Amino acid sequence: MSSFEDVLAADRRIEPRDAVPDAYRSTMVRQIAQHAHSEIIGMQPEGYWITRAPSLRRKAILLAKVQDEAGHGLYLYSAAETLGVDRDDLTERLIDGRQKYSSIFNYPTLSYADVGVIGWLVDGAAICNQVPLCRSSYGPYARAMIRICKEESFHQRQGYELLLTMMGGTAAQRAQVQDAVDRWWWPSLMMFGPPDADSPNTARSMAWRIKRHTNDELRQRFVDMTVPQAERLGVTLPDPELRWNPGRGRHDFGTPDWDELKRVISGGGPCNAERIERRRRAHEDGAWVREAALAHAARRQEGETG
Amino acid sequence: MSWPLYEVFVRAKRGLNHVHVGSLHAPDDAAALRNARDLYTRRNEGVSIWVVRSDAVTASSPDEKDAFFDPSGDKVYRHPTFYPIPGDVPHI
Ligand SMILES: [Fe+2]
Ligand SMILES: [Fe+2]
Numbered sequence: 001m002s003s004f005e006d007v008l009a010a011d012r013r014i015e016p017r018d019a020v021p022d023a024y025r026s027t028m029v030r031q032i033a034q035h036a037h038s039e040i041i042g043m044q045p046e047g048y049w050i051t052r053a054p055s056l057r058r059k060a061i062l063l064a065k066v067q068d069e070a071g072h073g074l075y076l077y078s079a080a081e082t083l084g085v086d087r088d089d090l091t092e093r094l095i096d097g098r099q100k101y102s103s104i105f106n107y108p109t110l111s112y113a114d115v116g117v118i119g120w121l122v123d124g125a126a127i128c129n130q131v132p133l134c135r136s137s138y139g140p141y142a143r144a145m146i147r148i149c150k151e152e153s154f155h156q157r158q159g160y161e162l163l164l165t166m167m168g169g170t171a172a173q174r175a176q177v178q179d180a181v182d183r184w185w186w187p188s189l190m191m192f193g194p195p196d197a198d199s200p201n202t203a204r205s206m207a208w209r210i211k212r213h214t215n216d217e218l219r220q221r222f223v224d225m226t227v228p229q230a231e232r233l234g235v236t237l238p239d240p241e242l243r244w245n246p247g248r249g250r251h252d253f254g255t256p257d258w259d260e261l262k263r264v265i266s267g268g269g270p271c272n273a274e275r276i277e278r279r280r281r282a283h284e285d286g287a288w289v290r291e292a293a294l295a296h297a298a299r300r301q302e303g304e305t306g
Numbered sequence: 307m308s309w310p311l312y313e314v315f316v317r318a319k320r321g322l323n324h325v326h327v328g329s330l331h332a333p334d335d336a337a338a339l340r341n342a343r344d345l346y347t348r349r350n351e352g353v354s355i356w357v358v359r360s361d362a363v364t365a366s367s368p369d370e371k372d373a374f375f376d377p378s379g380d381k382v383y384r385h386p387t388f389y390p391i392p393g394d395v396p397h398i
Contacts, residue, residue, distance in 0.1 A: 017368045064348075071345055078329045081311065087331060088308050144328070151349075293333035294307065300334065 013139035016082035036076035037094045037101035043069045045109040072148045079140040095280045106269030113180040119159015121188040128222045132212035182238045190261045192219040311360040312338040316352035
């Protein structure tokens with residue numbers, strides 16, 4: 001097992017088929033699968049607005065963004081499979097609730113401004129989380145993250161541009177943007193996970209270089225990045241404790257409702273049941289297509305050989 | 307009964323080799339190629355794609371890594387730096 005530790009100590013990458021501790025493998029599978037599921041479920045809140053987009057231009061942008069998220073899910077399933085798991089099995093685990101996905105996607109998208117706020121805040125938080133993962137110790141995961149991060153920048157910028165446009169519109173449009181910010185701000189902060197004190201696996205994940213920064217470090221980084229963007233946009237972040245702390249050179253901010261995070265993770269969010277049900281239906285309704293494609297492939301091969 | 311796994315290789319532009327970019331599932335070769343285009347080249351990342359079924363790949367085993375690559379380890383005379391040449395010899 002010493003070669004595993006040597007590779008980590010030298011900050012090099014673990015590759016498929018290397019001998020690794022069982023716990024490293026299972027942690028990696030869980031993290032990559034959970035990440036893949038998040039990308040796939042993450043298509044739903046925004047996908048809802050594709051048929052309701054206000055212009056052909058916005059519709060094309062949103063379609064491309066949601067298609068990217070599907071792609072992210074597939075890159076990640078592909079990385080998970082290098083650890084010897086089966087993709088169909090991962091889908092089953094998502095559908096029957098044995099594996100989780102990001103709590104953020106259990107909130108509803110109530111207006112078109114939500115599409116902009118998701119791009120700005122949710123994809124923005126995802127970028128904060130994901131950039132350090134481009135140096136994750138597991139090679140296939142790190143490479144998938146590099147590909148994903150390249151695409152995320154478009155996601156965040158299209159969201160912010162959408163919001164700038166709405167803020168330049170009517171009073172009602174500005175109110176929609178503020179309302180969306182009010183609803184998504186705290187759930188976005190929760191995307192970084194529980195506070196460090198309640199995150200027992202962080203130390204081991206950092207030692208294995210699966211994680212590069214703690215949840216609280218990343219959350220702080222996100223707040224510091226976002227505050228000036230909110231000012232420029234002309235919206236108020238819904239946190240009375242949010243202020244610049246010159247002593248720390250960073251922003252102080254309030255505490256997210258951790259009970260809410262626990263509740264949403266364990267199935268009690270506003271849309272948990274709906275998201276999983278939709279995924280289950282898509283999987284089951286698509287079964288005949290998958291079978292027909294296989295039957296077609298088999299028939300064609302018979303034709304070639306016979 | 308699920309779709310087989312394919313490995314995907316993309317040539318980013320003329321003059322470069324195809325490089326492995328990941329894998330995907332598809333019912334047959336033709337569908338694998340189309341899926342690879344949609345999945346790995348949504349932003350002009352490639353001018354040519356190869357797909358090959360993963361079960362058709364023969365790979366060296368990481369367990370025998372040292373023994374397998376040993377034969378090239380002790381042949382320093384395969385490298386140009388093995389040969390001392392006086393500094394006043396031009397262009398060599
Ligand atoms: Fe994504
Ligand atoms: Fe995204």
